[in-house]
Amino acid sequence: MPADASSCPSDPNAHAGDDVPQLYALSLCNPDGPGGPYVADVDVSVEDDRWTEALPDLAGILERACRGALDGGHAGDLGSTLEFSVVLTDDEAVRALNRDYRGRDCPTNVLSFASLDDTGSAPLPEGMPLHLGDIVVAFDTTLAEAQERPVPLADHLFHLAVHGILHLLGFDHEDDDEATEMEALEADILVSSGLSNPYHTAGEIPEEDAK
Numbered sequence: 188m189p190a191d192a193s194s195c196p197s198d199p200n201a202h203a204g205d206d207v208p209q210l211y212a213l214s215l216c217n218p219d220g221p222g223g224p225y226v227a228d229v230d231v232s233v234e235d236d237r238w239t240e241a242l243p244d245l246a247g248i249l250e251r252a253c254r255g256a257l258d259g260g261h262a263g264d265l266g267s268t269l270e271f272s273v274v275l276t277d278d279e280a281v282r283a284l285n286r287d288y289r290g291r292d293c294p295t296n297v298l299s300f301a302s303l304d305d306t307g308s309a310p311l312p313e314g315m316p317l318h319l320g321d322i323v324v325a326f327d328t329t330l331a332e333a334q335e336r337p338v339p340l341a342d343h344l345f346h347l348a349v350h351g352i353l354h355l356l357g358f359d360h361e362d363d364d365e366a367t368e369m370e371a372l373e374a375d376i377l378v379s380s381g382l383s384n385p386y387h388t389a390g391e392i393p394e395e396d397a398k
Contacts, residue, residue, distance in 0.1 A: 209233040213250050215257065222261030227269040228316065229253055234276040235326045242341055249273060251380060252345045256352035259376040265303075271319040271355055273348065281325035296332060297347040298323045299354035322351030342382050349376050 213229040231249060239245055253273075256262075262269060278294035286292040288300075302320040324347055333343040350373055360366035374384045 213253060215254055217258060220258055220263040223263030225263040225267055225269055227257055230272040232274045237326050238275045248341050248345055249348060252348035255376040255380050256349045259372055260353050260356035262356055266317040268316040269319055270316045272321045274323040276323060276325060278325045278327040281323055284323060294325050294328050296325060296328045297351045299351040301355045303357055319355040345382060346377060346385050349373055
């Protein structure tokens with residue numbers, strides 16, 4: 188299962204280096220969402236140009252993954268107006284975050300920083316969107332895993348994005364029951380989106396963890 192950090196505030200741009208990241212926004216709306224209607228604004232930051240070079244349909248991949256995760260995770264249960272960010276960067280940036288917030292001085296595939304896990308937060312002002320948090324994905328590790336399995340890079344990014352967003356929605360895999368539930372939900376989202384089941388296919392994808 189993809190690795191993650193679940194409850195730390197992040198400042199991904201602190202590790203972006205000298206290059207200015209590409210920024211764009213996705214606005215997703217589902218008036219018939221399984222958990223109720225929702226509008227979700229997603230800020231996307233591409234800090235490594237290799238993402239766009241390798242995946243010309245990067246925005247489309249992320250939009251489909253976000254929609255699948257929000258619908259599958261019943262995002263409308265949390266609120267009608269949501270927001271979160273996706274940062275696409277490299278191993279160096281993810282390694283720094285992994286070291287600072289998880290105590291693991293190594294890169295990994297995806298990190299999730301879920302705002303809903305924070306305790307003692309002030310009540311949300313009426314009309315303000317609920318900030319779910321941030322997910323950060325490393326290009327080098329994601330590409331290496333996709334080539335090793337092998338699966339298309341687009342499909343592996345889709346899976347990691349879904350996994351990270353589900354963490355922002357409150358799903359986890361701290362014990363076997365949670366892991367089984369989350370894996371089943373991820374598989375349903377991917378299969379319904381036309382991708383293969385990442386956990387029960389020929390050459391089954393192993394559980395993912397920090398290396």
